[in-house]
Amino acid sequence: MTTSTLSTAGSPADRPAGGDAVPRTLLLLGATGDLAARLLLPGLGRLVASGALPDLRLVGSGTHAWDDGQWRRRVADSFATAGADGPRETEVVRSARYLPADVTAEEDLRRLLAACHGQTVIFFALPPAITARAAAALARIGLPPGTRLMLEKPFGTDLASARSLNAILARLVPEEQVHRIDHFLGKSTVVNILGLRFANRIFEPVLNSEHVACVDIVFDESLGLEGRAGYYDGAGALVDMVQSHLLQVLALMAMDAPPTLDARDLRGRKAQVLRATRVWDGDPVRWSRRARYTTGEVDGRRLPGYADEAGVDATRGTETLAEMVLAVDTWRWAGVPFRLRSGKALAGRRKEAVVTFRQPPRVPTGLTGYEQPDRLRIGFGPDRLGLDVNINGPGNPLELDQVHLVADFGPGELPPYGEVLRGAFDGDPTLSVRGDTAEDCWRIVEPVLDAWRAGKVPLQEYPAGSRGPDDSLLAPAPGGVI
Numbered sequence: 001m002t003t004s005t006l007s008t009a010g011s012p013a014d015r016p017a018g019g020d021a022v023p024r025t026l027l028l029l030g031a032t033g034d035l036a037a038r039l040l041l042p043g044l045g046r047l048v049a050s051g052a053l054p055d056l057r058l059v060g061s062g063t064h065a066w067d068d069g070q071w072r073r074r075v076a077d078s079f080a081t082a083g084a085d086g087p088r089e090t091e092v093v094r095s096a097r098y099l100p101a102d103v104t105a106e107e108d109l110r111r112l113l114a115a116c117h118g119q120t121v122i123f124f125a126l127p128p129a130i131t132a133r134a135a136a137a138l139a140r141i142g143l144p145p146g147t148r149l150m151l152e153k154p155f156g157t158d159l160a161s162a163r164s165l166n167a168i169l170a171r172l173v174p175e176e177q178v179h180r181i182d183h184f185l186g187k188s189t190v191v192n193i194l195g196l197r198f199a200n201r202i203f204e205p206v207l208n209s210e211h212v213a214c215v216d217i218v219f220d221e222s223l224g225l226e227g228r229a230g231y232y233d234g235a236g237a238l239v240d241m242v243q244s245h246l247l248q249v250l251a252l253m254a255m256d257a258p259p260t261l262d263a264r265d266l267r268g269r270k271a272q273v274l275r276a277t278r279v280w281d282g283d284p285v286r287w288s289r290r291a292r293y294t295t296g297e298v299d300g301r302r303l304p305g306y307a308d309e310a311g312v313d314a315t316r317g318t319e320t321l322a323e324m325v326l327a328v329d330t331w332r333w334a335g336v337p338f339r340l341r342s343g344k345a346l347a348g349r350r351k352e353a354v355v356t357f358r359q360p361p362r363v364p365t366g367l368t369g370y371e372q373p374d375r376l377r378i379g380f381g382p383d384r385l386g387l388d389v390n391i392n393g394p395g396n397p398l399e400l401d402q403v404h405l406v407a408d409f410g411p412g413e414l415p416p417y418g419e420v421l422r423g424a425f426d427g428d429p430t431l432s433v434r435g436d437t438a439e440d441c442w443r444i445v446e447p448v449l450d451a452w453r454a455g456k457v458p459l460q461e462y463p464a465g466s467r468g469p470d471d472s473l474l475a476p477a478p479g480g481v482i
Contacts, residue, residue, distance in 0.1 A: 021054040021055040022055065022118055022119055023055050023057070023117050023118025023119070024053060024055060024056050024057070024118050024119045024120070024121070024425060025056070025057045025058075025059060025115075025116035025117055025118060025119070025120045025121070026044065026056065026057075026058050026059070026121050026123060026421075027059045027061070027112060027113075027115075027116055027120060027121070027122045027123070028040070028058070028059065028060045028061065028123050028125060029061055029062075029103045029112075029122065029123065029124050029125060029126055029134060030061075030062060030103075030124065030125035030126040030130075031060030031061055031062045031071065031074075031098065031125070032060075032062035032063075032064045032066065032074070033062070033125055034227075034228065034231075035125045035152060036060075036074075036078070036125050037074060037077075037078050038078075039183070039416075039417050040123065040125060040417050040421075041074070041075055041078030041079060042078050042079065042081050042082035042084070042415065042417070043082070043414065043415045043416065043417025043418035043419075043420075043421055044058075044079075044417070044418070044421055045078065045079035045080075045082045045084025045089050046082050046083075046084055046414050046415055046418045047414060047418040047421050047422055048079075048084065048088050048089050048092050049083075049084045049086055049088060049089055050413070050414065050418075051088065052422055052425070053425060054088070055118070056092055057092075057095055057096075057097070057116070057117060057118075058075065058092055058095070058096040058097075059096070059097050059098075059099065059112065059115050059116060060074075060075075060096065060097070060098045060099075061098070061099050061100070061101045061103065061112055062098075062100065062101075063100065063101075063102070064100065065100055066098050066100065067098065068096070068097055068098050070098065071096055071097070071098030072093050072094070072096050072098075075092070075093050075096050076093045079092075079093065082415065097115060099111065099112055099115060103126065103130065103134040103137075104130065104133040104134050104136075104137050105137065106137050106140060106141050109134070109137055109138060109141060110141060113141075113143070113144065116144075119146060119148075119425070120143075120144060120146075120147045120148070121147075121148045121149075121150060121421075121424050121425060122138075122147060122148070122149050122150065123150040123152075124149070124150065124151045124152060125152050126152070127231070127234075128154055128155070128156050128157050128161065128165075129157070131151060131152075131165070132156070132161065132164065132165050132168065135149075135165065135168045135169060135172065136168050138172055139168055139171045139172050143172055143173065146177075147172075147173060147177070148173070148177045148178075148179060148424050148425075148427065149169065149172065149173060149177065149178050149179065150179045150181055150420070150421075150424050151178070151179070151180050151181060152181050153180070153181065153182055153244040153245075154235065154239050154240075154243065154244060155180050155244075155433070155438040156438070156442065157239075158442055158446065158449075159439060159442040159443055159446055162438055162439050162442050163439055166435045166438070166439065169435070170435075175434070175435055176263070176427070176429055177427075178429075178432070178435065179420065179423065179424045179429055179432040180432050180433040180434075180435070180438055181420050181432060181433075182244055182245060182248050182432075182433050183416035183417055183419075183420055184244075184245040184248055184249065184380075184416070185248055185416075185420070185431040185432070185433075186412075186414075186415075186416030186417065186418070186419030186420045186423075186431055187380060187383075187412070187416050188383060188409060188410070188411060188412030190248075190249060190252060190380065191412075192378075192383075192385075192409050193249075193252045193253065193353075193378060194252065194261065194266075196378070196385065197257070198257045203376060204257075206357070207332075207355065208332045208333065209332065209333055209334055209335045209336045210358075211357055211358055212333075212336050212355055212356070212357055212358065213336070213356045213357060213358045213359075213373065214336060214337045214338070214339065214356050215250075215253060215254075215336060215337075215338045215339070215353065215354070215355050215356070216338075216339050216341075216353070216354040216356065217246050217249050217250055217253070217338065217339070217340050217341075217352075217353045217354075218339075218340075218341045218342070218350050218351065218352060218353075218354070219241055219245065219246060219341075219342040219350075219351050219380070220341070220342065220343045220346045220348075220349060220350040220351070220468075221343070221344055221345075221346065221349050221351070222298050222299055222345065222346060222347070222348060222349055222465075223344060223345070224293070224298065224303045224306070224309070224320075224344055224345040224464065225306065225309045225312070225320075225344070227310070227311075229309060229310060229311030229312050230311060232318070233311065233312050233313060233316060233318050234316075234318075235318075236290075236318045236319045236320070236322065237290075237319050237320055237321055237322035237342050237343060237344065238290070238319065238322035238324075238445060238448065238449065238452075239445075239449075240342075241322070241342035242322050242324065242340050242341075242342055242445065243441050243442065243444075243445045244441065245342075246340040246342060247274065247277075247340070247441045247444065247445075248270075248433070249353055250273070250274075250277070250326070250328070250338055250340065251269075251270035251273045251274055251437075252270065253338075253353055253355075254273045254328050254330070254332070254333055254338070255269040255270055255272065255273045256269055256272070256330075256332065257269075261430065262430065263428065263429045263430040266430055267429070267430070267434045267437065270434075270437060271434060271436055271437050271440070272330075273328060273330065274437055274440040274441065274444065275440055276328055276329045276330045277326050277327070277328050277329075277338075277440075277444050278326065278327055278329070278444060279324065279325070279326060279327070279444070279447050279448060280325040280326060280327050280337055281327075282447075284324070284447040284448040284450070284451040284456075284457070285451050285456045285457055287324060287325040288322075288323065288324040288325075288448045288451065288452070288457055289321075289322070289323040289324075289457065289460065289469070290319035290321065290322055290323075290452055290457055290459055290460065291319060291320070291321040291343070291459065291460035291461060291462050291468065291469050292305075292306045292307070292317075292318065292319050292320040292321065292459060292460075292461060292462075293305060293306050293320050293321075293344060293345040293346075293461070293462055293463065293464040294306075294307075294461050294462070294463050294464065295308070295463070295464060296345070296463035296464030296465040296466060297464065297465045298345055298346075298347075298464050298465040299465075303345055303464040303465070305464070306318070306320050306344075306345075317459050319452075319459060320343060320344040320345065321341070321342070321343030321344065321346075321462065321468055321469070322341070322342055322343070323339065323340070323341040323342075323343075324339070324340055324341075324445070324448055325337050325338070325339050325340075326338045326339075326340065326444065343468055345464040345465065346462075346465075346466065346467060346468055347465050347466055347467050349381060351379065351380040351381040352377050352378060352379045352380060353377070353378045353380075354375055354376070354377050354378075355375065355376040355377075356373055356374075356375050357373055357374040357375065357376075358373070359373050363400075366398055367398055367399075367400055368398060368399050368400065370390060370400050371402070372388065372390070372402050374387075374388060374389050374390060375387070375388040376388075382408070383408065383409040383411075384406055384407060384408045384409055385406070385407045385408075385409065386404060386405065386406045386407075387404070387405040387406075388402055388403075388404050388405075389402065389403060389405065390402050390403075391403055419431060420432065
């Protein structure tokens with residue numbers, strides 16, 4: 001199964017006459033953080049190795065008093081984790097510069113912009129509040145024409161702050177030059193949802209309320225906090241995963257077919273779905289759940305309870321598992337519950353979108369063994385397509401068995417961060433989140449956040465290494481439950 005890629009080869013404006021490479025700069029704010037080392041720089045290394053950025057200057061900035069040598073070692077080490085150590089990558093490392101700066105100070109920002117040349121992309125690998133202050137400072141001093149902005153999630157901290165940040169960005173650059181990053185949109189399997197749905201006539205005709213009982217989008221992982229308390233304890237599972245990544249997957253699963261895969265059409269269809277999405281029955285107390293892990297064993301490793309992890313403020317009540325049931329009030333999906341769930345320190349990894357089909361109107365008398373409904377599974381790790389279907393089993397032909405058909409998706413050309421970086425440098429916002437959509441994602445989850453803050457939904461607990469809380473948040477699905 002092949003993997004489609006939505007990135008373009010760059011607009012003509014990005015290529016001067018004669019085919020010479022355009023000088024480009026990636027200005028990375030928050031360069032010394034975990035995100036840059038673990039995800040962003042390895043993705044950049046793979047992109048450079050592909051030959052897509054032949055004349056790239058990398059400028060890093062942070063509050064640490066590093067020099068160029070320390071920064072180059074960080075870049076080289078991160079590139080090496082992705083196997084990016086060829087001559088192109090070596091040249092980027094050799095020319096990389098590091099400038100300590102307060103990115104909310106106008107004079108420091110002027111100094112950083114002066115170190116850039118050619119087409120500039122600014123990546124904000126910063127907490128939301130610092131991103132907003134840095135953007136406001138940039139709005140006061142202005143940006144070189146054609147500058148593109150990349151903003152890491154979460155985009156704001158609530159609906160009001162997202163709207164405020166959008167207003168600041170609108171004074172800086174046109175919307176098409178703002179790339180709100182959700183690296184899930186760079187995952188090859190997520191992109192393949194589009195091919196699965198719209199390039200064949202097998203599944204699409206039955207993906208609607210007449211045939212589907214419920215849709216389950218789950219991202220459960222066995223990893224615990226892993227030293228990320230500085231960010232995670234202020235966010236939690238709902239903001240970290242559901243508000244961003246899983247709502248984007250929901251939009252791809254539920255949208256109608258776009259006429260093309262260009263940014264305007266694809267992002268317009270996603271926006272339509274999210275505008276129609278809200279908490280099931282308008283009741284966030286009944287249709288949401290939060291929990292956090294206690295001491296337990298995961299993959300043979302003893303894990304302390306979340307409240308005992310270094311850097312955690314236990315009084316915040318931060319959840320490590322979040323779950324909510326949503327309604328998508330469109331003609332296609334009215335009455336079908338969508339359950340979104342993400343949790344940490346669980347028994348095994350489960351990363352998939354599951355479409356559970358309604359039971360047949362009647363199983364003929366004489367056929368036995370029907371126990372589970374048919375399901376379509378789209379896995380995000382491992383990346384694969386699965387179909388659980390009931391057929392006549394071996395032996396007694398009147399007894400039904402459920403079989404599991406599996407096909408692997410092909411690997412993507414680049415890792416997720418490589419894809420979203422390529423989109424920014426090419427001026428293609430297809431894989432980024434549009435401003436109004438970012439606001440709608442906050443609107444969808446805010447009733448749940450408000451109910452949790454008011455103590456209306458208790459914080460449950462589950463042992464690390466378990467499957468989560470004992471009870472299940474069941475969606476009101478006709479013909480079966482999630």
